[in-house]
Amino acid sequence: xxxxxxxxxxxxxxxxxxxxxxxxxxxxxxxxxxxxxxxxxxxxxxxxxxxxxxxxxxxxxxxxxxxxxxxxxxxxxxxxxxxxxxxxxxxxxxxxxxxxxxxxxxxxxxxxxxxxxxxxxxxxxxxxxxxxxxxxxxxxxxxxxxxxxxxxxxxxxxxxxxxxxxxxxxxxxxxxxxxxxxxxxxxxxxxxxxxxxxxxxxxxxxxxxxxxxxxxxxxxxxxxxxxxxxxxxxxxxxxxxxxxxxxxxxxxxxxxxxxxxxxxxxxxxxxxxxxxxxxxxxxxxxxxxxxxxxxxxxxxxxxxxxxxxxxxxxxxxxxxxxxxxxxxxxxxxxxxxxxxxxxxxxxxxxxxxxxxxxxxxxxxxxxxxxxxxxxxxxxxxxxxxxxxxxxxxxxxxxxxxxxxxxxxxxxxxxxxxxxxxxxxxxxxxxxxxxxxxxxxxxxxxxxxxxxxxxxxxxxxxxxxxxxxxxxxxxxxxxxxxxxxxxxxxxxxxxxxxxxxxxxxxxxxxxxxxxxxxxxxxxxxxxxxxxxxxxxxxxxxxxxxxxxxxxxxxxxxxxxxxxxxxxxxxxxxxxxxxxxxxxxxxxxxxxxxxxxxxxxxxxxxxxxxxxxxxxxxxxxxxxxxxxxxxxxxxxxx
Ligand code: TEU
Ligand code: CA
Numbered sequence: 001x002x003x004x005x006x007x008x009x010x011x012x013x014x015x016x017x018x019x020x021x022x023x024x025x026x027x028x029x030x031x032x033x034x035x036x037x038x039x040x041x042x043x044x045x046x047x048x049x050x051x052x053x054x055x056x057x058x059x060x061x062x063x064x065x066x067x068x069x070x071x072x073x074x075x076x077x078x079x080x081x082x083x084x085x086x087x088x089x090x091x092x093x094x095x096x097x098x099x100x101x102x103x104x105x106x107x108x109x110x111x112x113x114x115x116x117x118x119x120x121x122x123x124x125x126x127x128x129x130x131x132x133x134x135x136x137x138x139x140x141x142x143x144x145x146x147x148x149x150x151x152x153x154x155x156x157x158x159x160x161x162x163x164x165x166x167x168x169x170x171x172x173x174x175x176x177x178x179x180x181x182x183x184x185x186x187x188x189x190x191x192x193x194x195x196x197x198x199x200x201x202x203x204x205x206x207x208x209x210x211x212x213x214x215x216x217x218x219x220x221x222x223x224x225x226x227x228x229x230x231x232x233x234x235x236x237x238x239x240x241x242x243x244x245x246x247x248x249x250x251x252x253x254x255x256x257x258x259x260x261x262x263x264x265x266x267x268x269x270x271x272x273x274x275x276x277x278x279x280x281x282x283x284x285x286x287x288x289x290x291x292x293x294x295x296x297x298x299x300x301x302x303x304x305x306x307x308x309x310x311x312x313x314x315x316x317x318x319x320x321x322x323x324x325x326x327x328x329x330x331x332x333x334x335x336x337x338x339x340x341x342x343x344x345x346x347x348x349x350x351x352x353x354x355x356x357x358x359x360x361x362x363x364x365x366x367x368x369x370x371x372x373x374x375x376x377x378x379x380x381x382x383x384x385x386x387x388x389x390x391x392x393x394x395x396x397x398x399x400x401x402x403x404x405x406x407x408x409x410x411x412x413x414x415x416x417x418x419x420x421x422x423x424x425x426x427x428x429x430x431x432x433x434x435x436x437x438x439x440x441x442x443x444x445x446x447x448x449x450x451x452x453x454x455x456x457x458x459x460x461x462x463x464x465x466x467x468x469x470x471x472x473x474x475x476x477x478x479x480x481x482x483x484x485x486x487x488x489x490x491x492x493x494x495x496x497x498x499x500x501x502x503x504x505x506x507x508x509x510x511x512x513x514x515x516x517x518x519x520x521x522x523x524x525x526x527x528x529x530x531x532x533x534x535x536x537x538x539x540x541x542x543x544x545x546x547x548x549x550x551x552x553x554x555x556x557x558x559x560x561x562x563x564x565x566x567x568x569x570x571x572x573x574x575x576x577x578x579x580x581x582x583x584x585x586x587x588x589x590x591x592x593x594x595x596x597x598x599x600x601x602x603x604x605x606x607x608x609x610x611x612x613x614x615x616x617x618x619x620x621x622x623x624x625x626x627x628x629x630x631x632x633x634x635x636x
Contacts, residue, residue, distance in 0.1 A: 007075055008071055009051075010055065013048055017051060017074065018042065021080065022076070022318065025348065026073060054067075065301060073318065077355070083405070086405070093365060097448070098132070098183075098449065102115075102504060103116070104149070106119060106120060106453055107120060107122060113506070116162045117162050117163035117171050120137075121167075121170060131533055136183050139187055140158055141157060142154040143159055147254060148472075151251065153191075183281055183340060183342070184280050188288075189288065189291050190257060192254065195255075211257060211261060211264050212255050214244045214245065215246075223235070223238075224245050229248060230250050231251050235249055236248070259325055268329070272334075282365075283340075286344050288326070288344060297315065322356070330363060331362070340366075341365050342364065345369060350369070358405050365407070366408070372390075376390065381494045383496070383497040386423040389558065399445065399562075407448065409449075410442050411449070414503065415503045418502040419454075421435055421460055422460045422461035423497075432527060437577075439456075439532055440595070443539045444571070445550070455532075457522075462502055462522070467495075469516050469520070470501045472501050475499045479495060508521055534595060538594065542571070544567075551563045558582065559577065560575040573633075581624050581625060591635045596632075
């Protein structure tokens, strides 16, 4: 399986570092973070330099141990990713379109202002009519809701507010009755501090002590290392009664499980098997790339910490035993059940993703990678405008280089992100067109689309006016951390731009909202719904959009034109990524318009009647695309 990669040292060159999979992804990530192009590294003058030279030259900026940290990370991976050009293995999860449900804010059936399982059941027909054939449910397990269910108290119980296990069984049966599939969220990097394991573990002599990361205070009364939590502050809680520290990469109530302990793995795998035995079709695995922490939990490199915003991350985002643990769950739980797995893997670049999703490696089926969600030099909690030209280049890179043994997930939104259309522009007059443009790309590019609830209604960000409307633990932590250092205006503007709350307001079809969200309402856009239905049907009817080849026809500024082809059938997707009109792409071949975001907007069946012929004639002469218009053509 690929050649052995050689160990790198200070005598290796920048080029060699960039050639190694982990070095490549780590450097690419750093460049992305500081907003520099790849050329900075690939140009000959730099790539030939020895690391020793670079380290000496940049000592002031990067510190002395930056390259130590980098080499340590790089040398933990000796497998070479394989990007096959061969035939794609057919799988159900490559052919479906997923819909993500965030249960708390999807549909409230009993009118208490909280979404629930009966609410989901009541919308299955709607989802089926939309053309959805697989669902991903964000966590529905028993939880004290410090992080809305991502802090699990009992993996075998349903959150009371959502319903009962009977409701769940009914939901699963109703999903399957419609030939749809259902995957659950698997949150096993951490549990709630109210989980029975953690409660036991707090006793120093408990057999559960080693289920988590506890460290005795060394007398200094400072945390054992400089790792920080994703929700601000140190990643360590001090526990007075035992004079020890406990690790939590997320909120203070989300305690990291120690995967080094084989009993943790056994218990987790047994739990996964119980759900699979019930008949669920697979899992979305929360921050699954964080489960293997480097032995000894070493101090994080400061430079990396500053660049990435999260000191310590290099010691766990691609940990030494990650592959081993992923294979273990697959072999002992997923494979025997034929279950599907998609890992949430923040921070992994393309090569690392190839190394966890290559089908020959038997780890994960797919991942959610996130580098397309922010343009270079920007972070989510920041008020800036997203440039779709970056999205295009990112997609082209992955379409061309990820390999046919790997398979991508395609998404713009989830419960951790604001709506992409609002990030591109706050000018609401463009939002309908943008929703449809994004839908066209998501449903015609190569990979499995994951639509987030409300995308199909054309929902945009909410106009929150105060922190009282924001319940999310991340935003609250961010506010507390930044409010002393920057103006209140700036802090709120950044939160308003990027808060996860935008994705967590009850969908507009619910009458009663919780008090903090009262009055927040957006009118669902029928036109966007029809566009989604039409595009979903097209994707299901035309396998070229699933298994077809991908070829770029034009990638000039604000233009993205590509072809998908299978068994002689060729489709061309012509997208205007800018707000201004542009010339449509000129094809030599005769072609037919299959779908157009502007002309067929209102018609649910996608019939555009006479206007198609008109467009066809115009097309041969050139024709125009309006701002953000997209069009799908079939070559005749
Ligand atoms: O998210 C993991 C993650 O790293 C982020 O996307 C994170 O929420 C934030 O954006 C950090 O900047 C997953 C879940 O999707 C998220 O909802 C949970 O809060 C988190 O894990 C912890 O379980
Ligand atoms: Ca309810």
